Structures are given as C-alpha cells and as structure tokens.
Amino acid sequence: MAEIQLEGLAKRFGNVTAVHDMDLTIADGEFVVFVGPSGCGKSTTLRMMAGLEDISSGTLHLAGEPVNHKDPKQRNIAMVFQNYAIYPHVTVRKNIGFGLYTSKLSSAEKTARINETAEMLGLEDLLDRRPAALSGGQRQRVAIGRAMVRNPAAFLFDEPLSNLDAQLRAQMRIEIKKLHQRLGTTIVYVTHDQVEAMTMADRIVVMRDGKVLQIGRPIDLYEHPADVFTARFIGSPSMNMIEGNMRDGLIRHDNADLPIELDRKIGHAGRVLLGVRPHDLHVTDGSPRVSGERGLHLHGTVSTVEPLGAETLVHLDLAEGSVIATAPGRTLPAIGEKLSVHAAPESLYVFDAESEKAL
Numbered sequence: 001m002a003e004i005q006l007e008g009l010a011k012r013f014g015n016v017t018a019v020h021d022m023d024l025t026i027a028d029g030e031f032v033v034f035v036g037p038s039g040c041g042k043s044t045t046l047r048m049m050a051g052l053e054d055i056s057s058g059t060l061h062l063a064g065e066p067v068n069h070k071d072p073k074q075r076n077i078a079m080v081f082q083n084y085a086i087y088p089h090v091t092v093r094k095n096i097g098f099g100l101y102t103s104k105l106s107s108a109e110k111t112a113r114i115n116e117t118a119e120m121l122g123l124e125d126l127l128d129r130r131p132a133a134l135s136g137g138q139r140q141r142v143a144i145g146r147a148m149v150r151n152p153a154a155f156l157f158d159e160p161l162s163n164l165d166a167q168l169r170a171q172m173r174i175e176i177k178k179l180h181q182r183l184g185t186t187i188v189y190v191t192h193d194q195v196e197a198m199t200m201a202d203r204i205v206v207m208r209d210g211k212v213l214q215i216g217r218p219i220d221l222y223e224h225p226a227d228v229f230t231a232r233f234i235g236s237p238s239m240n241m242i243e244g245n246m247r248d249g250l251i252r253h254d255n256a257d258l259p260i261e262l263d264r265k266i267g268h269a270g271r272v273l274l275g276v277r278p279h280d281l282h283v284t285d286g287s288p289r290v291s292g293e294r295g296l297h298l299h300g301t302v303s304t305v306e307p308l309g310a311e312t313l314v315h316l317d318l319a320e321g322s323v324i325a326t327a328p329g330r331t332l333p334a335i336g337e338k339l340s341v342h343a344a345p346e347s348l349y350v351f352d353a354e355s356e357k358a359l
C-alpha cells in the first residue's frame with residue numbers, strides 16, 4: 001500500500017504562504033498530476049511529500065502512517081527531478097546503482113536489480129556508457145532508473161521533461177505512462193504543461209496561489225471547469241472568453257443586439273464571461289439558414305492564420321474582443337477576410353465575471 005494522504009498540509013516561508021491547507025488523498029497506484037503556473041506551490045507540495053521541505057502545519061500520511069518527521073530515506077519514496085541529476089563521470093550501470101547505495105541487498109542481488117531495471121527502461125545495451133554518450137531521453141531514463149531500482153512505494157516527478165525538446169517530451173510522456181501501467185506504483189507528477197497533465201493523469205490537481213482550485217479526472221476538468229482559470233488552463237488552444245451581460249437567462253454582448261440563448265436555465269443577472277472552446281467554434285457561410293440557429297454567432301476579421309496540417313487555427317478580431325476558431329486543415333482564409341463563426345448552445349460555458357466561478 002502506498003496511499004498518500006495530505007491533511008491540512010501547509011508551507012510557510014516567513015510571511016509567504018507557499019501552500020495553504022491542502023487536503024488530498026492519493027490512492028495506492030494512482031497517477032496524480034499537479035498543474036498550475038510558476039510559483040503556485042506545486043514543487044513545494046511535492047518536496048514536503050519527499051521530506052525535502054519541512055511541513056509548517058498539517059499531517060502527511062504514507063501508507064497510513066504519519067511521516068511528518070521522517071527523513072527522506074525513511075519514506076520509501078523516490079524523486080525524479082527536472083535537471084536529471086545523473087553523475088557524468090560514471091557509467092549508466094553505476095548511475096542506476098547509486099539508487100541502491102544504502103540498500104542491504106547482496107552485491108549479486110544488486111546486480112540483478114540493476115539489470116532488471118535497465119531492461120525495463122530499454123537501457124540494457126547502454127549500461128557501460130557514460131552520460132555524455134547518451135541522448136537526452138536516455139539520460140532521463142537513467143534518472144528514472146535510479147529511482148526505480150529501489151522499488152519505491154511511490155515516485156515523485158518534478159517537471160522531469162522540461163529540459164527535453166518537444167518531440168522527446170512527447171515520447172517520454174508515453175514511456176512514463178507505460179511504466180506506470182506496468183509497475184502500478186503511485187506517481188505524483190508536477191508540471192506546468194497541461195498536455196502532460198491531460199495525457200498522463202488519472203486525476204489532475206489544479207493549483208493557483210498555493211491553493212487547490214479543482215481536482216478531477218482530465219475529462220471532467222475539460223468538460224466541467226469550475227472557474228475561468230481551469231477553463232483556460234486545460235485544453236489547447238485556450239478557451240475563448242467574451243464579456244457580456246446576462247438578464248432573463250439571455251446573454252448579450254456589449255456590441256451586439258442578438259441575445260445568446262443557452263441550453264440550460266441560469267438564474268443569474270449581471271456581468272458574465274461567455275466561454276467557448278476553439279474546437280466548438282465553427283466557420284459558417286453566414287447564410288440566413290445558419291444565422292437562424294441557436295447558440296453563439298460571431299462575425300469578425302481574420303487577424304492570424306495558423307495552419308497545423310490536420311486543422312487550421314483562425315484568429316478573429318471582433319467587436320467583442322478576439323477569439324480563436326478551428327477550421328479544417330485545407331481552410332486557409334486570408335488575413336483581413338470577414339468570417340462568421342457559430343457555436344451550439346450546449347458548447348457554451350458561462351462564468352460570473354467578478355468571482356470567475358462557473359455558473
């Protein structure tokens with residue numbers, strides 16, 4: 001069992017509170033990803049779990065046992081860092097073996113464990129090489145190997161892929177996910193990359209200013225963001241937001257007379273932010289038949305076009321602000337062209353403009 005339980009866990013540095021009372025239970029074998037912008041307290045939370053940072057208040061339980069005052073070595077948790085901290089002057093075999101430095105295994109058992117780990121990570125033919133002769137991805141795997149070889153109850157990853165190029169990051173993402181499927185070990189993973197969070201997590205914890213904003217499965221956060229921050233953070237490109245006024249269940253944006261009808265009743269009156277994902281905003285021919293459909297209609301001027309092959313991102317300047325819509329790959333509108341876009345009522349999100357909470 002490697003359940004990790006945080007009860008009112010907090011960290012203060014002088015008068016700065018880096019992490020406010022955090023309550024969270026991470027189940028045995030779960031893959032939990034902490035996301036949030038720089039400085040939101042992700043790493044500090046992870047470092048408290050690892051025992052690298054003192055806990056200011058609250059309790060941390062590992063496998064049901066309070067561990068606030070246990071040092072890192074006694075916690076049976078392995079941490080993999082961003083700057084993968086491998087020793088350049090020794091071989092891959094030795095680098096992985098450092099993970100067993102304090103272990104009481106016999107040297108034959110240690111060798112077997114190192115070989116097994118290397119095999120699992122596809123490093124078996126590289127055991128005698130030094131890090132300088134490895135690619136970035138292979139070096140990252142050595143760092144993971146050093147953590148894995150101890151057979152820890154949980155892995156903590158602190159932005160392990162941020163030093164790698166985009167292609168390698170995508171590849172390592174899959175490797176870490178497969179490793180988790182194979183080992184079934186609890187993983188807590190910190191990143192500011194929402195794609196990593198969406199693709200790897202069983203559950204995502206969204207943090208901001210040292211507080212948890214929302215916890216849920218990736219798809220739940222994508223479909224039901226609790227506030228503007230999560231709505232814009234999860235999903236790429238970010239959700240478009242248009243300001244408007246809500247009255248009698250209808251929304252009007254400031255420069256248009258047509259009210260926007262929703263698919264549900266919201267008894268709110270006042271300023272709102274209307275959210276719509278670029279993938280839900282479809283380019284139309286602007287014909288009367290289309291304009292008569294319920295939902296959101298916007299008319300704007302193309303300001304930027306980003307062809308991605310399978311789809312094209314079209315940036316539109318509107319009287320109400322600016323939005324991004326997606327169009328099929330072969331649709332390449334000209335800059336300055338006038339375009340109409342539409343989103344169905346069920347794809348619209350509404351947030352209170354003041355509290356930024358979902359309505």
Ligand code: ATP
Nearest residue numbers: 013016018036037038039040041042043044045192
């Ligand atoms: P990043 O993505 O940039 O690593 P993060 O979300 O991991 O950011 P933390 O490193 O946990 O953020 O930092 C949270 C807050 O605590 C920040 O405001 C940071 O400046 C502050 N902080 C972190 N470590 C210390 C320290 N040793 N002394 C004082 N303040 C600190």
